[in-house]
Amino acid sequence: xxxxxxVVMTVEGLTKVxxxxxxxxxxxVAAKDVSxxxxxxxxxxxxxxxxxxxxTVGKLILKLIKISEGKIKYKGKDITEINNKAEVKKYxxxxxxxxxxxxxxxxxxxxxDRIFDMIFxxxxxxxxxxxxxxKEALDDVNLNPDRTLGxxxxxxxxxxxxxxxxxxxxxMDVDILVxxxxxxxxxxxxxIGVLNLLVESCKKHGMAVxxxxxxxxxxxxxxxxxxxxxxxxxxxxGNTKKIYENPIHPYTKMLFKAVPEIGERWDQxxxxxxxxxxxxxxxxxxxxxGKGFVEIExxxxxxxxxxxxx
Ligand SMILES: Nc1ncnc2c1ncn2[C@@H]1O[C@H](COP(=O)(O)OP(=O)(O)OP(=O)(O)O)[C@@H](O)[C@H]1O
Ligand SMILES: [Mg+2]
Numbered sequence: 001x002x003x004x005x006x007v008v009m010t011v012e013g014l015t016k017v018x019x020x021x022x023x024x025x026x027x028x029v030a031a032k033d034v035s036x037x038x039x040x041x042x043x044x045x046x047x048x049x050x051x052x053x054x055x056t057v058g059k060l061i062l063k064l065i066k067i068s069e070g071k072i073k074y075k076g077k078d079i080t081e082i083n084n085k086a087e088v089k090k091y092x093x094x095x096x097x098x099x100x101x102x103x104x105x106x107x108x109x110x111x112x113d114r115i116f117d118m119i120f121x122x123x124x125x126x127x128x129x130x131x132x133x134x135k136e137a138l139d140d141v142n143l144n145p146d147r148t149l150g151x152x153x154x155x156x157x158x159x160x161x162x163x164x165x166x167x168x169x170x171x172m173d174v175d176i177l178v179x180x181x182x183x184x185x186x187x188x189x190x191x192i193g194v195l196n197l198l199v200e201s202c203k204k205h206g207m208a209v210x211x212x213x214x215x216x217x218x219x220x221x222x223x224x225x226x227x228x229x230x231x232x233x234x235x236x237x238g239n240t241k242k243i244y245e246n247p248i249h250p251y252t253k254m255l256f257k258a259v260p261e262i263g264e265r266w267d268q269x270x271x272x273x274x275x276x277x278x279x280x281x282x283x284x285x286x287x288x289x290g291k292g293f294v295e296i297e298x299x300x301x302x303x304x305x306x307x308x309x310x
Contacts, residue, residue, distance in 0.1 A: 006039040006040045007037045007038070007039050007040075008038055008039065008040055008074065008075060008175050008176060008208060009037065009038040009061070009072065009073065009074050009075075009095075009175075009176060009208075010035075010036075010037045010038075010071075010072070010073045011034060011035055011036050011037065011038075011057075011061070011070070011071075011072050012035050012070055012071045012072075012073070013033050013034070013035055013069060013070035013071065014031055014033070014034040014035065014057065014060060014067065014069075014070035014071070014072065015029070015031060015032050015033055015034070015067075015068045015069035015070050016029075016030045016031040016053070016056050016060060016065065016067065016068050017029050017030070017068045018030055029232050030053045030056040030232055031053040031056045031057055031060070031229075031232050032053075032232045032233050032308075033070070033233065033234075034053075034057060034070070034227075034229075034232075034233070034234045035070075035234065035293075036225075036227055036234065036237055038176055038208045038210065039208065040175070040206050040208060041202055041203055041205075041206040041207065041208060042208045042209075042224050042225060043198075043199060043202055043208070043209050043211060043222055043223045043224050043225070044208070044209065044210050044211060044223055044224065044225045044226070044227060045211045045213060045223035045225070045226045045227065045240065046058070046210055046211065046212045046213070046227045046229060047213055047214070047216055047226060047227065047228050047229065047255065048214060048228060048229030048230055049214055049230070050214050052214075052229040052230055052231060052232065053229055053231075053232040054180075054212045054213075054214065054229055055180055055212065056232075057210075057212075057229075058097060058178045058180050058210065058212055060072060061079075061095065061176070061178055061210065062095065062096075062097045062178055063079060063082070063088070063091065064097075066080075067080060074091065074094075074095065074175075074176075079091065089122070089123075093123050093172060093174075094172075094173075094174055094175040094176065095174070095175060095176045095178075096169050096172070096174050096176070096177055096178070097177070097178040097179075097180065098162065098165045098166070098169070098177065098178070098179045098180070098182055099180050099181070100180055100181040100182070101158075102158055102161035102162045102164075102165060103153060103158070103161065105161070105165060106153035106161060107153075108152065108153050108154060110152075111149070111150055111151060111152055112148065112149065112151055112152070112153060112156065112161070112164055113149045113150065115164065115165070115168055116134050116168065116171070119168060119171065119172055123172065125171065125172065127171075133171060134149070134167075134171065137167040137168070137170045137171045138164075138167050140167065140170055140197075140200075140201050140204070141163040141164075141166050141167045141170070141197050141201065142163065142193070142197060143160060143163050143164065143167065148160060148164065159191075159193070159194055162182060162183075162194060163194060163197065166194075166197065166198060166201065169207065170201055170205055170207070173205065173207075174207050175207065175208060176207070176208045176209075176210065177202075177207055177208070177209045177210070178209075178210045178212070179198070179209055179210065179211050179212065180212040181212060181213060181214070182194070182198075182211065182212075183195055183213075195222055196222075198211075198222075199222045211223060216255060223240045224239070224240060225237075225238065225239060225240060225299075226238070226239075226240045226243050226244075228243070228249065228251065228252045228255065230249070230251040230281070231309075233303055233306060234293075234303065235249040235251055235252065235302070235303040236248065236249045236251075236252045236300075236301070236302050236303070237300075237301045237302075238299045238300035238301055239299040239300060242297065242299060242300040243300060244256060246297075246300070248296060248302040249281075249284070249302050249303060250277060250280035250281045250283075250284050251277060251281060254274070254277045254280075281309065282309065284304070285304070285305045285306050285309050286305075288304035288305045289305050290305060291304035291305045292304060292305055
């Protein structure tokens, strides 16, 4: 996989087991044997129900938690070997995350300009004219500098703050942006706007995005590649169109059957994994015993059996 020069990151057999409690420790396998790669400028949707392990994968990529098993390589280098301060800083210069609640990223006491000052202070950014560069990045995300810079976070909307964070990532020429539930807190109209911006900017700057979402809301419409997670396992992986047109895993089938039309609201109250799906998955694994993860066509792989599925 690494021979492809467009590949910026490879995730191989990634596993995370959380241990909680001391006397009677409980172990949660949050991610198990997850493998995929990330190419330059690629938009990837990481989709799955609540608790399926999506944020865990995002955090592992961002080095926020320790890998239990498997490897993540960034430009060929094992990220667990990136340890000293200078190297870690260099890593975060190119691999960044934006989380669900943009307000948490901003210090309420400072004007929002500070997020730009900070990157210019900490990193050696190659721009002749700093304020011109900021203006252009804001332009890319459809923000009016006069109406945003100089404001305090509480004076801006969640969508505007998220766009500021995208502008920051663009200025830094980030290779990989992990966007965890980026749009879920926005209303439907802003949502489409932010999403489109993200896609356009990515294509323009060659920035890859790992777009984490649990409700499929529009995310997969824009992604080149989809990763479907179910109970910590990647159950289907590949070209979004191929998966959408020919879903094989029972969980994926259920997801796509339930996808709302563009602009339509997802009903959050619907129970996400009906009993039927759990049974279907069981039957599917039993019928395909021993097959494991198989590439069924170019750019489309499916988990046919899982020994440990309960
Ligand atoms: N620090 C932790 N300690 C123990 N268990 C954890 C920890 N973080 C996550 N988990 C468990 O790991 C599993 C996966 O969690 P994760 O946050 O990755 O899910 P998710 O797919 O992002 O869900 P959501 O859509 O609700 O955000 C869950 O069962 C969760 O309870
Ligand atoms: Mg999550």
